[in-house]
Amino acid sequence: MKNWKFKGIYLKKGWVSPAYISTDESGKIIAISNESPAVLDEVVNGYAIASITNAHSHAFQYGMVGLTENIPKGQGGDNFWSWRDRMYRIADQITPEQTEAIATMLYAEMTRVGYGHVVEFHYLRNDQSGKYYDNPNEMSDRLISAAKKAGIKITLVPVYYRCSGFGKGPSYAQRRFQFSSTEDYFKHIESLKSQYKDDTGVDIGLGLHSMRAASSEEIKEIIAYNKELPCHLHISEQMQEVNACVEHFGARPVEWLTNETEVGSNCHLVHSTHITESEMSAIIKANANVVVCPTTEGNLGDGFFPIAEYINNGGRWCIGSDSHITLNPFEEVRLLDYGQRMAKQQRNVFLNAKAGDSAALAFEAVIDNGRMAAGKQTQDYFEVGSDLDAVIVDANSPLMGRASDEGRLATIIYGLDIGAINGQISSGKWVVKSGHHTNKEEILNAFSKALCDIH
Ligand SMILES: [Zn+2]
Structure with a gap:
């Protein structure tokens, strides 16, 4: 004692x-x-x-911080998609040893700035040729080992990724991310769950890279697989993706997801940047959570999540550092808040003109929903x-x-x-x-x- x-x-x-x-x-x-x-x-x-939960992380991207704040000759402009090409070039190179070294440093830095739990949205899982490693849990084990060395608690979310775009098959560029079937994916989840079942610092969640990374049937299957586990997916981050979704599914991403699947309180929608009023209502009605990653969303030119309206309607949210361009939980909250203050020319927009305390409101959302995003719940x-x-x-x-x-x-x-x-x-x-x-x-x-x- x-x-x-x-x-x-x-x-x-x-x-x-x-x-x-x-x-x-x-x-x-x-x-x-x-x-x-x-x-x-x-x-x-x-x-x-x-301690704060960092509800969205891609550990390997910490190794490329500072390398893309420029436009290479001949590239023309720069946007999310050209950044993604450069990110893929980094992802192509990274070995399991490097993954562990980068993740350990990143997680140690997270603990230094206030994060005590990380939700690792993990899709860099195959070897450089696109084959499963001899130990199919190799990369997952490396990330968990990194968290232990760094002293941070981890919810590892292996991510299902199979298609290179809406209605498309697998692609060479994404060979390191892909599963061949949901059956394989669920096998991986079950094997990790049993391997780490007695480990109090480790939880396992479900993940789907995005609506463009799986077929409609696969999306439904993953969302319905196990309601006891947190289930994370990227959604509505970029307008190009929203438009492609409308073309393919005949509906916007959140619209389709909330209409066609069993989205519920265990679902954590990462970004949700571009949503209509009715999509916002549908997220709130489903009691799903939105993981906002303001510094990454700012860095990638995604757009502003409509946080004030969302809070006003009772929406749940928390934060993640995503690409780790910034590691500072308070800065995530400030950017989210100040973006809307500037746009609205108002102060304390989280409070929507009601009496209260912005910091108390934000802290409660970040802690409570962050814990749920990690698969935990406390009062x-x-x-x-x-x-x-x-x-x-x-x-x-x-x-x-x-x-x-x-x-x-x-x-x-x-x-x-x-x-x-x-x-x-x-x-x-x-x-x-x-x-x-x-x-x-x-x-x-x-x-x-x-x-x-x-x-
Ligand atoms: Zn992400």
Whole structure:
């Protein structure tokens, strides 16, 4: 047993300051109080908030950050599709060893900036010739191993990918992503589930790359396969994709999905950028969740998700860092919010002119729906019986010096630079302490080696 003291912890009812948490040997919370126990084992000079779930990640893309902010000679302009060509060139090269080294570094960095759980949307699974590896779980095992080394919890979402476009078959460019059938895909899911069933830091989810990556029957089959598992898919990210869907299915992507499949609360629609009012209503009616990835959506020129209207109608949402062009959960929230503030020339647009607190609203959505996206569900941010997973905000950061609880969460979400986030505790153990990942040097060495070989 261990007794912790924090300057404060943030619960749904607000701040408890100071706060005392006791944990058992496995790092589970056994008591939360505002009264000190007789013995204190660790006094933390910081405020604890719940660890954030990064609900959408493609780990290998971290290896190409910074390489596509230019237009090569002869390319003309640049958009999502030309970026995708360059991303495929990187995906073609990456070995299992590099995948593990890149993912370990990425996940370690995630813990440093406040993420305690990652949902890895994993489609780079075949060898360079497009064949399954001898161990069909090779790439999945590498990603899970990376998460363990980095000290982040993972929900691995193997992604079904078979077609190169609406009504098309497989293609050479996507050979490393493809499954040959849903039967093969479900076999893969079941094998991972049984391999990791006793591992508390690992969950397995279902994934479908996009509407263009599977036939209508396959889409229905995957959505219906197992309602107990979270099911993720990219949708309505680009207008070209929306138009192709209308041409092929006679309906827009969300329209078709909500009409034709059993989409429900376990479904997590990544992006959903281009939706009509009736599609928005259909997502909300199905109680599905939208995973918004604002910094990637901005970087790729996708468009703005209509967050204010969506919240006003009761929509569920959370965030992901997707391509990892930016790793900062608070910046994801700010960009999502500020894009709409600028477009509407209004402030606090999350609140739709109702009284409330933007930071509290955003935090609740990001934590609660993020946990569901990872296949988890809890009531409060910290609860007796749950793992102590916490992000620590440095109490010495200038703006954290305010004595009152008022505005503290909004200061963290809207005001602080990432340097003020200086700790991560996972299942009662320090993963990041005083701003440093406990295993950084070793992870960085392997990452630098992997990066040298990627062009
Ligand atoms: Zn994505």
